[in-house]
Amino acid sequence: MRRRFFVAGAVASTAALRVASPAWAQGDPLPSWNDGPNKRSIVDFVTRTTTPGGRDWIPLPERIATFDNDGTLWTEQPMYFQTAFAVDRVKALAPRHPEWRTTEPFRSILADDRTELAQLGEKALLEAVAATHAGVTTEEFKKIVLDWLATARHPRFKRPYTDLVYQPMLELLAWLRANQFKTFIVSGGGSEFMRPWTERTYGIPPEQVIGSSGVTRYVMQSPDKPVLLKEARVEFVDNGPGKAVGINQYIGRRPYFAFGNSDGDQQMLEWTAAGDGLRYMGLVHHTDAVREYAYDRNSPIGRLDTAWDEAVRRKWTVVDMKNDWKVIYPFELR
């Protein structure tokens, strides 16, 4: 165990450096971002808040940056990647659960009813995840996630899901950290689904990953060998107002920088904006059907509607993926 995690940590650091160093040498910390007002708004914010003696300077311990995950750091179409994971788990476990053929969301999953599936909210998804993992320990769950990531492939790109992270956001994360911002994920996805791989993929350690969670129970499995057993109950839904609640509960400081992509991130941005001093609020608008996906107000997944209106009204940044990003995925660079 220890060895794997160390390797993961080392890879994360190296990746972050590899991403950022050549750019910095050329004076551009965000080489995959096209020049324009959105890129400039980021550079301007980081410059102003990290210039010693400047009016907007932020003390080091307060440099908190929060990022949504699905649709903000990696792709979320044609379904949340965690939904794909849950689908595979339900299918694998179905023989032991004949009752699933007639109860939702299991019926739709087993019937490959993609229209129904696409409509499933995060709560239903979490119920499916929780149900398929009741009686599994947290350690076993971690292994199940890593095993799945090693073999599962995205239906369109035919690549591991962790390949489908956004290169411009990796650069942004690395640059913020180089400026002593502490980067957090604040996602509606499950924290135990994300934590096994976020350090390697984003350079974000488990203790900086806030997500939805299920109830766990402390059980002494054998003498002196306690485990945490995952129960089939949702404990916390880290979405919408829950993101502001979660930020307060887990971090206890208000972010100065926050990025999301959907209405589920609206309150996180509002909560960020309500702090004093200079704050940065950003949304990713999915506008690139060729290189990624194009969707907003009418999408059942990652709907961007009221948050978009608020962003326009309050002059928050709305990234136009098609025009702002030179590159979408890291594999395009190779």
Add this chain to the structure above:
Amino acid sequence: MRRRFFVAGAVASTAALRVASPAWAQGDPLPSWNDGPNKRSIVDFVTRTTTPGGRDWIPLPERIATFDNDGTLWTEQPMYFQTAFAVDRVKALAPRHPEWRTTEPFRSILADDRTELAQLGEKALLEAVAATHAGVTTEEFKKIVLDWLATARHPRFKRPYTDLVYQPMLELLAWLRANQFKTFIVSGGGSEFMRPWTERTYGIPPEQVIGSSGVTRYVMQSPDKPVLLKEARVEFVDNGPGKAVGINQYIGRRPYFAFGNSDGDQQMLEWTAAGDGLRYMGLVHHTDAVREYAYDRNSPIGRLDTAWDEAVRRKWTVVDMKNDWKVIYPFELR
């Protein structure tokens, strides 16, 4: 707000350095600890786990150390300091709540029934805290805590409560951090009661403070001005098995080093011990009635009974405060 937090952060760093530097110059990272097997067990653990190439070396990102707060980092007698805080809040708010004269725990609090009070468990205490703060925002609560700390005095020592932290533990925290351990508080106390002052007092930032918590609700107080309103419901009790659950939920990694002082810390130590590789489990035994307090198996506060037996059986460190600590409080050094 920003300025105060920066000052706090700066003070914390300076304090940590001041505590530790002269000691390191003399080759002793823990000058307030008497020589003996307990001090040696700590030095031995840190040396073995941080020696590059050593068999017990721990990769940097995995260096997680967790500490209970009440009775482990600061005094918890004659009542939990948060109980004293709640008592003062109940008295201040009593005129608005005539019903409190006949309902517990308010009746005992208003009647100054110390015997009853001492028996109140942490859940009852949290109920009192939650009730006295319903309708208050998280920002207001922070201010109430800081205002209280500025004026309240401990009944025996006649000093601010934050003066009653343990000098040997401050040295231990600073030394662990100097060895790249990330230090966390994992306490049955309220996270929002601790976070306003832990950075200044212990050098532990809010995002590394895990505690019990109440429900908060996201409310738009005025246009574009959201607040988090504290409700009168307990959300999470971070004690006993809850400490293992909380460590998994908030940190997502297993500690390598854990220190507590009571049966409420037993599962945190068991959870730590169940990891692979070298781990450190420690308990503070309150044996010094002259300089602090002496209590264990029969104390309603900080009872040390089953955890003590387990520590002896499994050869975990049990610090004998009277004999192991040269100094209890930082003010003794001045």
